[in-house]
Amino acid sequence: MTVTDTTLYGKASAQAWVRLHPRLTRRAAWLDHDGPLPIIEDTVIRLTVEKLPSGGLNKPVRLRWSGTAATANDVNRCWQSFLRRFDLEHTFRLFKQTLGWTRQARSSEAADR
Template identity: 65%
Template sequence: MPYLRGCGNDTHIGFAGWPYSFVTALETGRTSWTTPLHARRLAPDNAATVTAGQLRDVVQQLIAAGQWQPDDPDMWIVADAGYDGPRLAFLLADLPVQVLVRMRSDRLLRRPAPPRLPGTTGRPRRHGGEFIFGDPGSWTAPDAATTTDIRLYGTVTARAWHRLHPRLTHRTAWTAQHGPLPIIEGTVILLQVDRLPSGATAKPVWLW
């Protein structure tokens, strides 16, 4: 459970606080203003389930209100590294959404399993080679790459690798899943910039 800090009489007192999950809408155009749409308190073990339920409610309300039509582009769901992107994508796969989540820089994902050769015996492989965020030798050539010069950030480079997935286990969010666990493939994007406007060290950003 997180702890909040309160101030009073020149003292700092820590007390237990409840975590909440918020869904907000980012306004169009070049702005950082957001509109809160939904809030729900989290229990210790249900963050992904609660978040997916909130997002499903919001998306279905937008569709019912006519804010999204069948010919419109998919809606984007953007979340920080504390959210389980593959889990959200799995739970919301039936909705017209695209999930974009920042990932920690110490993650390891898997490539697709190689084709099964004729005459091969034994159980088919479900996972291919490793893609280790911290090991450039495991990346291979990107499927797409762009470079752009921006006044505030200098040279900005984005590289993308398709069809990467986590190797799931029957633990945490997947304990109730019966049978083989799903293969949830996505595109991994590595974003790098020369500098930050604040002068802080520019670290790479991983997105899935």
């Protein structure tokens, strides 16, 4: 378990469980798989923050990482990368909405303008 002080989220606590694997079933991607289902090991990280910048309800976030020998530095890098990516994606979404890039053209003539 790691605890880190952040400026936006207060204390961020991360717990990691290594070599966990999801219980695969014969649905979706594994529907046509012949033979026994494979065991896919990975690391599950549970991130809990003290507060959200928006003031919303902060629920724990679970992240899955394909590494199986996670150190404390690996766990911290994973959740910090997730938060950075989350911030960037929402920034691009805001820009696209502001510029009108999310609107659908109603006709081909409107799209040519």
